[in-house]
Amino acid sequence: MTDDWRAERDRALLALERERDPAKRTEAAELLFHLAAEDASRAPELSEALTRLLADPQVAVRRMAVGMATAVLPADELPGFLAARLADEESLVRVEAAGRLADLSRPDCRGTLARALEDPVFEVRFEAARGMASLKHPSGLEVLVQALDEDLMRFRALGALAELGDVRALPAVQRLFRRWLLPAFDKTQAAGVLAKLGDSEGAGWLVKRTERRRWNWAQDRALAVELCGEVKADGALERLRAILDDKKDNCRGAAARGLGRLGDPKALPWLLSLLDEPGVPEDYRLDAAEGLWLLGIPEGRERVRAVLPAFSQEARAELSELIQEMP
Incomplete structure (x- = not known):
């Protein structure tokens, strides 16, 4: 079974070599990206495929290569790699590179993001502005405000403005x-x-x-x-507890995460109760664990570590990522 992904990789590379249909070639590139994203241990064997994608004449394939790089390249190589892609003649590739660079939220990328704010294409400037907002730098404020009028960008623009926190x-x-x-x-x-x-x-x-x-x-x-x-919000503690306690409310998980973000120690026993509730769906238990971790109380975090092995593989991976992000 361990070789199955290699067979898929080889089929995808063969399709890129022989197929002329742009849709099928893009699909092959997407498969390579997902193979890399599924398991970090595959990175060494997929690095050659990344080189192949980057040299492809089809823009959509090269754009997929930029995304794939985030799963294949070492973290210290990513900023330089993405900065180089910002010089690509195709705006779709530059958009992908700017977006991936923004998602890194690395202070050492600020200069590169600042240069991307001067790109002639608004979508590239928007991604760069998101990155600057994640670094609490207001240089992309005007771009983010302008993006509020764009249906496909508005939600992310609002998220970036919330992160920036600039009252202007x-x-x-x-x-x-x-x-x-x-x-x-x-x-x-x-x-x-x-x-x-x-x-x-x-x-x-x-x-x-x-x-x-x-x-x-x-x-x-x-x-x-x-x-x-x-x-x-005023009254949030009581409101979120009421939702959490209502077994017929399908927002119990959201309430658990909200209580964690609220940061009130009173929520500790309520979140522990949901985590241990008999017969509760795993999604709710995962939300309770996330809420406990966000709450930041040692007792709650120790309980999360203790129950981590009881989750499914997918849930463990999601929770482990959260633990790594918020040590």
């Missing part, structure tokens, strides 16, 4: 929040940004959105529940 963005986010027929997810995300920037209207919206009523059955309710804790 407040008027633009207020205008967006009050826009007629704004999609629900965008409105809830905007409410979270308002709350983080000090506008109580946003926190009020989030608390109201957590109510389980016929009019707000949509999936953005879970986002509102978690954001209530993250922005520390």
